[in-house]
Amino acid sequence: MNSVHTERDAPEAARREGGEPGSQYTAPNGNNDILVPTVNSYLLAGHLPDAELIIYPDANHGFLFQYPHEFALEVNRFLTAAKAGPPRDQGQ
Numbered sequence: 001m002n003s004v005h006t007e008r009d010a011p012e013a014a015r016r017e018g019g020e021p022g023s024q025y026t027a028p029n030g031n032n033d034i035l036v037p038t039v040n041s042y043l044l045a046g047h048l049p050d051a052e053l054i055i056y057p058d059a060n061h062g063f064l065f066q067y068p069h070e071f072a073l074e075v076n077r078f079l080t081a082a083k084a085g086p087p088r089d090q091g092q
Contacts, residue, residue: 025051026078028071030059052078 025048029041038055045053054074056063064071 024048024082026054026074027051028054028056028063028074030056030061030063030066032059033061033063035061 025045027041027045027048029036029038031038033041041053041055045051056067056070059066
């Protein structure tokens, strides 16, 4: 994870931390998940190289049902970036 942001720093409903578009791993979660504690998502993203952490505010384990449109956009963005492959180095 490269940076830490607060919910008020992000203009969209979900806030992203670390990772770049095209990251191999994404860890979405609600900020109040008691089944899979939110802190575990931070730990997971911190241990995976270039992982992207997405935390949905005022959400719990059902964040994908609480934010269906936002989550669908994130899934589509993630899969599109994965399909495109890692960014190529300009110098090579």
